[in-house]
Amino acid sequence: MRRYDFAAFHWLDVLDPQKREIAELSRKYDFHELDREALSEENQRDRVDTYDNYLFLTLHFPKYNTVTKRYIGSEFNFFVSKEYLVGVRYYASKTIDSIFDGYERKGGSPEETPGDVLYDVIDAMLDKIFRGLDKFTIDVRLMERRIFDQAGNRSVELIEELMVKKRNIVTLKHMLKPQVGVLKILELRMNAMFGADRMEDYFESLQDKMEQIQDEITLLQENLESMEDTLKSIFDLETNSIIKYLTIFSAFMLPLTLVTSFFGMNLASAPFNDWFVYGWILILGGVAGAMVWWILRDQRGSRKR
Secondary structure, three states: OEEEEOOOOEEEEEEOOOHHHHHHHHHHHOOOHHHHHHHHOOOOOOEEEEOOOOEEEEEEEEEEEOOOOEEEEEEEEEEEOOOEEEEEEOOOOHHHHHHHHHHHHHOOOOOOOHHHHHHHHHHHHHHHHHHHHHHHHHHHHHHHHHHHHOOOOOOHHHHHHHHHHHHHHHHHHHHHOHHHHHHHHHHHHHHHHHOHHHHHHHHHHHHHHHHHHHHHHHHHHHHHHHHHHHHHHHHHHHHHHHHHHHHHHHHHHHHHHHHHHHHHHOOOOOOOOOHHHHHHHHHHHHHHHHHHHHHHHHHHHHHHO
16 A cells, blocks of 8 residues: 655555455544445456545556466556545556656656546556557557468467457457446536646547557457468368369279279179270279369469469
């Protein structure tokens, strides 16, 4: 738990509080019972609740788990009034620590309000998402090159990586999409609490950033789906090529199999020493070879056209 005192308010940053700490915070700041329950539960939905003397805000930002290679929702809860900004989070965040350290080094301006600090926090977290999406985009481009460079040698790891990225981009989309509406409501509440002249432009910029993030996520999702379709098409072509050669081999062997089966099973004494029989076998083999040659020539001609 860290605290920084500005001229007219203070910022309290609480990391992974226990039930006893939550109860103490609720008594000290007179938080509503519903908000106290919200702090004790995980996976709260994004929302803005308005009370007489403060706002309760819940947002989720993505946090990447390097072990599972999945994005998880890092929940941030904020209590905002004119006298304080209380932030409650459950995961360590270098971004938040950096903002806090910056205020401790440089000091806060006398004109700053809790709304300004809240803007700095949300803006920094959105910038972090932008950086993550930039890296995500680079990884997708490298994966696309691997799909076309590894013709005939596409490993299971590549397919698994594509599925993981599809899952992660869907997770990001579902996690951040509700925040577009939440930020619009938050702008109105901040304008009412701290004045539209001061807050409106700031929180409008947050909405613009979130909409840009949504657009990037949509483009990445479409790109991943296109890559999956491309990979399936390549696999289908490779499978069809294998089936084609197996069919050609079967077509070549079928007349010979028919002749040997006919003479070996349906005649009491097959005249295999008769050159007439050998001649028919060679004729049928030649016919089969001509059929195979005709099929291959027809396919080459269609590809050229």
